Amino acid sequence: MMDFQTVRYAREGDVVTITLDRPDRLNALSETMFVELGQALDLAVADGARAVVLTGEGRYFCSGADLGGGPSDDLGATLDAYYHPVVTRLAALDVPLVTALNGPCAGAGMSLGLAGDLVVMGESGYLLMAFANIGLVPDAGATWLAARSIGRCRTLELALLGERLGAAEAKAAGLVTRVVPDDDVMAEAMALAHRLSAGPTLALGMIRRQVARALECDFSTTLEIERANQSAAGRTADFAEAIDAFAHKRKPQFTGR
Structure with a gap:
């Protein structure tokens, strides 16, 4: 097991x-955190995880980029080196991703929060596209994630006004999947993740990427x-198991193969 400094890694089933x-x-994103987040994702894949939950410790999910170290000479180069590999990795996962938003999500933290296939948010949390407030533009995929979910007009309102x-409101707008009491965020996210992890993993991975392409x-x-994708799914052991289960009037037991 890797010894992480800025993220924690745990497996349950x-x-x-x-x-x-x-x-x-407030879980601000540092270069080290991005490196370790990428390593943790790789470890999850190597461990054979069939679902991943991403959450934050404490009262924030993520407050965005850590500006405490001062500005970089080239923020675009920082995105290339640290942000883009991780958000691309999240999008390319072969298993479902559930994000458990235990508190506010701001800036690039909003990008990570909305990267989930299923997004569970605490009722006192909020999303904040804060970039314009500090003279920057949305990054880490925030523009794509928001615009594809809520359209041009609403995205511009969030991005230009920084409110x-x-x-x-986020649920009504279609940005998050479920809103629950703050104390129930992790329980709800884990219940969804365990349900997904017991499903036909290969098909679920194809579904998440298929929807992204359809956009x-x-x-x-x-x-x-x-x-x-249907040709590939039709050759999986899980599909064969589903057919057999249907024929014998029983619940299928998927193995992710």
Whole structure:
């Protein structure tokens, strides 16, 4: 097991939980944290996790980039070196990702929070696209994640005005999946993750990537993607198990193969 300084790694059955662990800095994102988050994701894959939960320690999920060290000479280079590898890794996961938003999500922290396939948010939390407030632009995929979810008009309102969006509003807008009492965030996220981890893992991985592609492709291209994925899914052991379970009127026992 790796010895992490800024994240925690835990496994429960087939679910791996990765926790941003800088509560004294409101889980602000440092270069070290991005490196370790990428390593933790790689470890989860190597461990054979069938679902991943991403959450934060303390009262914030993530307050965004850590500005305590002063500005970089080239913020774009910092994105290339640290941010982009991790957010790309999250998008490319072969297993479902559940984000448990235990508190506010600001800046790039909002990007990480919305990266989940299922996003569970505490009722007192909020999202904040804070970039314009400090003279910057949305990054770490925030523009894509928000615009694809809520459209041009609403995204521009959030990005240009830099105002908080409460949990209930975020759910109504389609940015988060479920809003629960603050004390229930992890329990709800873990319940969803365990449900997903008991599912047909290969098919679920294809579904998450297929939906992402559908947001960018035309209808005919989407049909081709569906066809290719269905051919692959139809050859899995989990599909064979589902057919056998249906024939014998029992619940399928998926193994992720």
